[in-house]
Amino acid sequence: MIKVTIDDVEIEVAPGTTILNAARQVGGEIVPPAMCYYSKLPGTGGKCRTCLVEVAAGSSADPRPMPKLVASCSTAVMDGMIVKNKTSDRVQTNRGGVVEFLLVNHPLDCPICDQAGECHLQDLGYEHGSAKTRYREERRTFNPIDIGNKIKLHMNRCILCYRCVAVANQLTDKRVHGVLHRGEHAEISTYIENAIDNDFSGNMIDVCPVGALTDKTFRFKSRVWFLKPYEAECNCEKCSGKAVVWMFGNEIFRVTARKDKYGEVESLEDKTAWICNDCRFDKKDPTKWNLIGPRKIDRHSVISQGKYATKNDNNPKLLQ
Amino acid sequence: MKVDHPQAVNEAPIEFSAQTMTEIQRVMGLFPEGKKKSAILSILHLVQDEFGWVSVGAMNKVALLLNIQPIEVYEVATFYTMFHLDPVGKNVLEVCRTGPCQLVGSDDLIAYIEEKLDIKVGETTKDGLFTLKTVECLGACGYGPMLMCKYQFYERLTKEKVNEMLDAMREASKS
Amino acid sequence: MARKLLIEHAEVPEIASYDIYRMHGGYASVEKALKTMSPEEVVEEVKKSGLRGRGGAGFPTGMKWSFLAKPEGVERHLVCNADESEPGTFKDRYLMEKLPHLLIEGMITSSYALGARRSYIYIRGEFMYVLRILEKAIAEAYANGMLGKNILGSGYDLDLVVTPGGGAYICGEETALLESLEGKRGNPRMKPPFPAVKGLWGNPTVVNNVESIAAVVPIVNEGGEAYAKIGIERSTGTKLISASGNLVRPGVYEIELGLSVEEFIYGDDYCRGIANGKQLKACIPGGSSVPILPHYLVTKTAAGTDRLMTYESLADGGFASGSMLGSGGFIVFDEDQCIVKNTWNFARFYAHESCGQCSPCREGTGWMEKVLYRLEHGQGTLEDISLLEEINKKIEGNTICPLGDAAAWPVAAAIRHFREEFEWHVKAPQEAQKRNFGLISAPIEA
Numbered sequence: 001m002i003k004v005t006i007d008d009v010e011i012e013v014a015p016g017t018t019i020l021n022a023a024r025q026v027g028g029e030i031v032p033p034a035m036c037y038y039s040k041l042p043g044t045g046g047k048c049r050t051c052l053v054e055v056a057a058g059s060s061a062d063p064r065p066m067p068k069l070v071a072s073c074s075t076a077v078m079d080g081m082i083v084k085n086k087t088s089d090r091v092q093t094n095r096g097g098v099v100e101f102l103l104v105n106h107p108l109d110c111p112i113c114d115q116a117g118e119c120h121l122q123d124l125g126y127e128h129g130s131a132k133t134r135y136r137e138e139r140r141t142f143n144p145i146d147i148g149n150k151i152k153l154h155m156n157r158c159i160l161c162y163r164c165v166a167v168a169n170q171l172t173d174k175r176v177h178g179v180l181h182r183g184e185h186a187e188i189s190t191y192i193e194n195a196i197d198n199d200f201s202g203n204m205i206d207v208c209p210v211g212a213l214t215d216k217t218f219r220f221k222s223r224v225w226f227l228k229p230y231e232a233e234c235n236c237e238k239c240s241g242k243a244v245v246w247m248f249g250n251e252i253f254r255v256t257a258r259k260d261k262y263g264e265v266e267s268l269e270d271k272t273a274w275i276c277n278d279c280r281f282d283k284k285d286p287t288k289w290n291l292i293g294p295r296k297i298d299r300h301s302v303i304s305q306g307k308y309a310t311k312n313d314n315n316p317k318l319l320q
Numbered sequence: 321m322k323v324d325h326p327q328a329v330n331e332a333p334i335e336f337s338a339q340t341m342t343e344i345q346r347v348m349g350l351f352p353e354g355k356k357k358s359a360i361l362s363i364l365h366l367v368q369d370e371f372g373w374v375s376v377g378a379m380n381k382v383a384l385l386l387n388i389q390p391i392e393v394y395e396v397a398t399f400y401t402m403f404h405l406d407p408v409g410k411n412v413l414e415v416c417r418t419g420p421c422q423l424v425g426s427d428d429l430i431a432y433i434e435e436k437l438d439i440k441v442g443e444t445t446k447d448g449l450f451t452l453k454t455v456e457c458l459g460a461c462g463y464g465p466m467l468m469c470k471y472q473f474y475e476r477l478t479k480e481k482v483n484e485m486l487d488a489m490r491e492a493s494k495s
Numbered sequence: 496m497a498r499k500l501l502i503e504h505a506e507v508p509e510i511a512s513y514d515i516y517r518m519h520g521g522y523a524s525v526e527k528a529l530k531t532m533s534p535e536e537v538v539e540e541v542k543k544s545g546l547r548g549r550g551g552a553g554f555p556t557g558m559k560w561s562f563l564a565k566p567e568g569v570e571r572h573l574v575c576n577a578d579e580s581e582p583g584t585f586k587d588r589y590l591m592e593k594l595p596h597l598l599i600e601g602m603i604t605s606s607y608a609l610g611a612r613r614s615y616i617y618i619r620g621e622f623m624y625v626l627r628i629l630e631k632a633i634a635e636a637y638a639n640g641m642l643g644k645n646i647l648g649s650g651y652d653l654d655l656v657v658t659p660g661g662g663a664y665i666c667g668e669e670t671a672l673l674e675s676l677e678g679k680r681g682n683p684r685m686k687p688p689f690p691a692v693k694g695l696w697g698n699p700t701v702v703n704n705v706e707s708i709a710a711v712v713p714i715v716n717e718g719g720e721a722y723a724k725i726g727i728e729r730s731t732g733t734k735l736i737s738a739s740g741n742l743v744r745p746g747v748y749e750i751e752l753g754l755s756v757e758e759f760i761y762g763d764d765y766c767r768g769i770a771n772g773k774q775l776k777a778c779i780p781g782g783s784s785v786p787i788l789p790h791y792l793v794t795k796t797a798a799g800t801d802r803l804m805t806y807e808s809l810a811d812g813g814f815a816s817g818s819m820l821g822s823g824g825f826i827v828f829d830e831d832q833c834i835v836k837n838t839w840n841f842a843r844f845y846a847h848e849s850c851g852q853c854s855p856c857r858e859g860t861g862w863m864e865k866v867l868y869r870l871e872h873g874q875g876t877l878e879d880i881s882l883l884e885e886i887n888k889k890i891e892g893n894t895i896c897p898l899g900d901a902a903a904w905p906v907a908a909a910i911r912h913f914r915e916e917f918e919w920h921v922k923a924p925q926e927a928q929k930r931n932f933g934l935i936s937a938p939i940e941a
Contacts, residue, residue, distance in 0.1 A: 046685040047853050049893055068892040074685045097889030101858035105321075134882055137865040140321045160851065178391045179680070179851075180398040182663075184861035185323050186851030191394035192330040192376055321861075350656045352613070355696060357678030361661040365620060386678075399680040399850075400661025402620045418582045419783055419840050420739040420826050456664065456844050457582040457783075458621050461739035461824070462746045471623035 002079035006030050007087045019072035019083050020051055024262065031262075032085050033095075033124055035102070035209045036161035037073035040264055040272045044166050045073035048159060049098045050124060054091050057082040069094055092128070099128040105140040105184070106210075107156045115211030117224045118297075120263060121159065142187050147177065148195030150216055150281050151205060155187050158212035164188065164204040171274060172198040188212065199238055202280040206257045206265055217281050218254035227253055229295040234288055238276035242268055244295045245286070252284045261298045331377035333384055340370045344385060357386055360396055364403055373404040401455065409444040409451035411489045414468045417454040420461035429465040429477055430454060436486065449493055450486075497751040497764075498725065500713040500733045501706070505593040511628060513635035516596040522641060524604045524715040529649040532715075537608035541711060543719030545731035550576055550667070550704030551782060551822040552897075553806050556711075562691040563609055564699040572700040573611040574676065575602060575708055577618035578660055578667040582783035582844060583824025586735035587705035589747040591618070591625050594709075595632035599655065601708035603641060604715055606653050609701055616657040617666070617676050629657045664848035668896045669702040671850065682852045683896035704822075706735050726752035730805035734823055740778075741829035743767035756780070756802040756809075757794040760827065773829040776934055777912075780809050781821020783841050784901035786908030787834070788818050791937035814908065833931050835920050838909040839867035845902035856899040859890040863906055870917060873924030880917050884910060 001012040006023050007030040013022045021039065023031045032053055037045030045051075051073045055066040060080025069091060072083070085091055103125055110116040142155035160179065165188075168175040177190045190196065196204070205213045227246040234241040246254045257265040257275045265272050283289065336344070347362040360382065367378045374397055383390040397403045404412065415430050430441065433452055437445050444451040460466045463475035474485055509515045516522075528537050542557030563571060575598065579587040591598055598616070606614045618626050633655055636642045644652045658676065660666050666675045670684035673695050694700020710732060714722045723731045730752040736759070738745045744767045750759065760775070761768045769775050778793045779785060796802050797816035802809065809820045828837070846860040863886050869875045883906055891903040910917055916932040 046895060049853055049855055049895075052893060071685070071895075094889060094893055098854055098893065101854045101862075101889070104858050104862060134885075135862065136869075137862070138321055140323060142323045143326050145327045159854065160857070175389055176391055178395045180395055181323075181325060181851075182399050182680070183846060183849040183851045184321070184857055185325075186857065187323065187325060189325065189327070191328060191391065191398070193327045194330065321865075347658075350658065355677070358658070358676055360678040361620065361659055361675070364661060365623070365659060395680055396661075396678065400620070400663050402662030417840075418844050419837055420583050420824075422837065422840050423740045423826070423828060423832060455662075456847050457580060459579050459585045459588050459619065461583050461585050461826070462737060463585075464739065468621060471621070473624075 002077060004077040004079075004081045004083065006083045007085050013077060015076075017077055019053060019055075019070070019075050019077055019081075022077050023072065023083075023085065029086055032072045033120070033127075034073055034262070035120055035124065035159060036163065038163050038166070038207055038264060039262075040267070041163060041166040041170060041207065044161070044163055046071045048102070048161055050095060050102075052091060052094055052098070054084040054088040055081060056084050056088075096128045096130070099124050100130065100134075102159050103129060104133070104135040104137075105156075106159075107139060107141075109157070112220075113154075113157065113211040114214040114219060114224075115157075115208075118263075119211060120209040140184060145189060146193070146195075147190055148197050150202060150277065151196055152214045152216050152219055153188060154212050154214065155189070157210050158188055159210055160186055160188070161209055163207040163209070164213055167204045167207055168196070168198075168201065171200040171203055174198070199276050199278070200274055202277045203257065203265070203274045205280075206259065206274075209263065215254055215280070217284070221253050222248060229297055231258065231292040231295045232289040233292065234279065234283060234290065236276060236279055239279060240268060240271070240273045240275070241279060242273050243275050243279055243289075245289055245291070247286070250286060252286055252289070255280045255283060258295070328376050331375065331380065333381035334375065334377035336367065336378075336381065337370055340366050348385075357388060357392075360386060360393065361400065364393075364397055364400075368403060372410070373407050410449050410493050411469050412451045412453060414453045414455040414458070416456070416458045416460065416464065416466055416468075418457035420457070421464035421466060424464045426465040429467070429482070432479055432482060436482065449490060497749075497754065498733065499749045500722075500725075501597065501709050501735060502590060502594065502747070502749050505589070510593065511595050511632065513596060513632065513639055516594070517639075520716075521596050522600050524712045525600055525607075525641060526647060528604045528607055528715050529647050529651055534608045534610055537604065537711075537715060540714055540719035541608070544710075544714040544722040545719075545726075545729060546707065546710055546714060546722070547729070547731075547806065548704055549706035549710065549734065549822070551581060551784070553820065556703065556707050559691070559703070560609060560701060562689070563701055564692045565610065566699070570613065570698045571609060571611045572695045572698055573602065573606045573609050573614040573708075574669075574672065574695060574700055574702045575614070575616040575705055576667060576669065576672055576702050577616050577622070577657075577705045578664075578672060579622075579705070580619055580664040580667050580848075581822045581824055582841065583739055583779060583826040584737050584782050584822040585739075586737045586747050586823060588622055588625060589737075590705060590709060590735065591622075592628060595625075595629045596636070597709050597712060598629070598705055599632055599636050599641070601711045602655055603636075603646070603653060605701075605703070605708050605711050606655075607651055608711075611701075612652050613654050614656075615676060615695070616655070617672055618657060618659055619666070620659040620661045623659060626657055626659055633657060663850075664844075665850045665896070665898060668898065671896065672702060673700065680850070682850050683898075685895060727803065727805050728807060730807060730820075734804070734820070736804070736823040736825050738766050738825045738827070740825075740827035741770045741773065741832070742827050743770050750804055752805050754804045755794070756804060759804055759825070760794070766827070769827065769829050771829070773831065774934060775827065776830045776832055777828040777834065779818070779824070779826040779828075779905070780804075781819045782824030783826070783844065783905060784897075785819040785821040786814055786817070786904055787912065788816075788908075789912040789935060789937070792816050792912075814904070815911075818908070830934050831931050833871075833927075834909055834913040834916050835867070835871050835927075838906055839864070839871045841905050842867045842902065845898065849898060849902070853895045853899075855890045856894045856902065859886050859899070860902045862886055863902070867906070870920050873920070873928055875917075875921050875924075877918065877921050880910060880914070880921070 032051040035048035052069040057063040059078035351358040379393040466475040547553040666681040671681040675681040842864040846864040
């Protein structure tokens with residue numbers, strides 16, 4: 001085991017652990033946000049730059065600070081490393097910059113976006129964003145494209161985290177979508193008219209940190225905070241059958257995988273509990289599910305009670 | 321800013337000429353077993369050499385040849401700016417517009433060609449002979465203003481040289 | 496005239512053919528290395544030479560080579576970066592077009608030093624005609640036993656392949672190049688792991704610029720110490736400089752490092768001054784990514800000493816009053832050039848060439864381009880100038896690869912030295928459309 005200090009908290013972790021995962025082992029405020037890294041999808045991370053942290057000392061062997069901020073999701077800890085996240089003004093300033101970059105071309109259509117209330121960009125904008133925009137240019141828009149009758153792609157909202165590409169690569173046998181073009185013209189697309197249709201393609205919705213990929217069977221049906229999430233299970237040949245059903249009265253409005261406080265699909269019995277498209281899109285009949293009990297949701301802004309109210313009171317920027 | 325990338329219609333893989341196929345086999349042979357995808361850019365150049373542009377049907381064929389998913393070809397072809405994903409004229413004039421060329425008159429060169437061919441950047445002449453594009457630095461900064469057509473560099477261009485060049489291209493297209 | 500170690504024979508008729516190249520002493524380094532030296536001894540000579548990477552970063556080549564991991568039973572590769580796309584830089588094209596065998600000779604000697612048996616030259620797709628020249632030269636080298644099995648009876652085997660890019664500046668970044676060479680989009684990789692540990696197809700790989708590899712030839716022939724005697728301090732040897740912009744005689748020059756900038760711009764052996772009898776306004780000495788210098792900081796440093804063509808002297812004064820040697824892309828501006836227009840032009844270049852993978856670069860380069868477009872076209876505000884500085888700071892150092900810095904530095908430097916001209920575009924937008932600002936005067940020290 002090796003020792004690392006993150007925001008004055010000292011912990012011991014296994015060699016090879018990344019700074020982000022070391023921080024997650026502690027939990028709480030010292031955990032950097034991650035918009036593109038997804039621990040259950042190997043190869044993700046490094047792109048969004050929201051998890052940048054300051055390394056004040058590289059290791060006991062070489063205690064020099066690292067000159068640049070580093071991506072905590074893809075930097076391994078070293079013995080004696082000292083990391084600053086919440087305690088570094090430099091990190092907070094630059095993270096604010098990254099959030100501004102992510103928002104300059106974002107449509108800010110939260111009032112009509114199904115992801116609102118459980119959107120990581122909303123959380124991030126809330127914590128680090130500015131109340132004003134400095135962007136005077138026309139926001140970027142893409143041609144809407146159709147990727148099938150189950151998943152809605154809303155490219156204008158996408159932050160190009162590449163997670164959905166990893167899902168298609170790792171959970172499905174034939175990837176039909178990817179990142180096309182480049183620079184500010186880069187987009188998630190199928191290029192040709194093509195439906196993303198595979199038993200596990202619906203997991204793209206669960207890994208999407210924003211409202212770029214949403215569930216067409218749930219679209220515009222309800223705000224997520226009006227629904228009651230229940231842990232549920234069913235007998236399924238394709239997947240674990242362990243999911244969360246989101247109910248209004250006796251009706252199931254949508255089905256998602258079970259997610260942890262970082263928004264990642266939980267592991268059950270050492271396997272990531274991805275759910276299949278049958279469970280997600282077609283099992284809306286409550287009699288097909290065994291309801292286990294209410295599902296506690298934390299971290300996400302609106303659905304975790306009163307987050308807006310408390311944060312608002314403490315945020316001088318928003319009070320101005 | 322509007323990004324205009326409409327979805328394309330899927331097409332069946334098309335056939336390449338025997339000569340193109342021979343060349344494709346050659347460039348695939350340059351890489352070790354299991355690493356044939358490395359030849360993809362060479363192959364896309366060969367396809368563009370044969371057809372003038374890279375169609376969906378051609379990319380689907382490339383996917384078959386390399387034994388990869390078509391999306392992997394689309395991802396690559398849309399990343400690299402040399403590949404024309406829509407039909408173009410017989411001669412694509414790619415004028416460098418970047419700093420060093422701009423210092424020595426690339427703006428005037430572009431305007432002159434626009435006037436001469438009566439098209440704007442991005443357009444093709446009605447006779448289908450010329451498409452005018454602007455591109456970023458082609459690595460000929462000391463010899464600007466310049467343009468590239470069919471992998472050939474036309475450097476230190478003046479109005480007279482442009483006239484000669486266009487005439488020669490018209491002449492060559494007759495045969 | 497200074498010594499030329501690389502392009503002395505460049506204009507010899509048919510020097511691109513094997514026989515003529517051989518007649519002029521070609522392939523001597525291969526014979527010397529393979530017959531009389533161990534690979535380690537070749538690495539040692541390169542270390543002694545003080546050669547620094549000629550692609551732009553200036554990292555010591557010998558040190559880069561010594562980082563190469565050598566696990567048992569794992570193939571290693573040498574990859575030549577011939578993706579020359581840094582605006583202002585066109586030296587590698589000249590070298591490869593005129594002297595293809597010099598690069599091949601360097602590749603063989605260097606591959607031998609690194610224990611690579613399969614090496615690649617990745618050349619930008621726009622240089623397809625140069626690729627054909629290299630292919631022909633490689634075939635000749637095979638035919639003459641310089642490539643393939645058991646080269647010169649040494650027992651050393653090497654296969655060399657040249658392969659094209661498809662139009663992407665970013666593939667000059669070494670990990671983007673490797674992605675591209677694997678047939679993928681040119682998205683730079685996260686580092687670590689560095690290519691020396693995990694490079695092409697996961698194998699340990701060294702990526703070197705064309706000129707660096709070519710320089711190994713005279714280093715092996717004459718010895719690292721002899722090479723290190725040329726130049727000043729840590730800037731050893733000769734360097735190819737690509738001179739462009741408003742010069743009487745732009746082109747590729749091989750200089751001994753340590754030549755004065757004054758001599759390079761105005762000397763008879765070099766660029767012979769500013770074209771059309773005009774005055775120097777500014778200069779970008781190392782390719783478009785490095786800071787621009789106003790005329791009063793080009794031939795002299797802020798301290799008043801002569802500015803020399805060396806890594807150290809061009810950087811003298813840091814970013815406040817210095818720049819960098821970079822790739823040696825020496826871009827000269829005359830008094831009629833508009834700095835705002837040029838800064839916008841380069842910002843457009845970087846926005847166009849961003850791979851789009853990481854958010855600060857994808858969004859930041861596009862944003863800067865749009866703000867600069869407005870400033871250049873008379874629609875800017877004074878706040879836009881400070882906004883540009885702000886965006887700059889948020890990109891710099893926060894991206895996966897150096898393209899972010901490369902996009903940020905030129906804008907920062909242009910505003911630093913030419914703020915008056917930027918403000919003039921805001922205050923007198925109509926006048927700014929009609930005429931250029933002209934020369935700025937050096938700030939008067941208090």
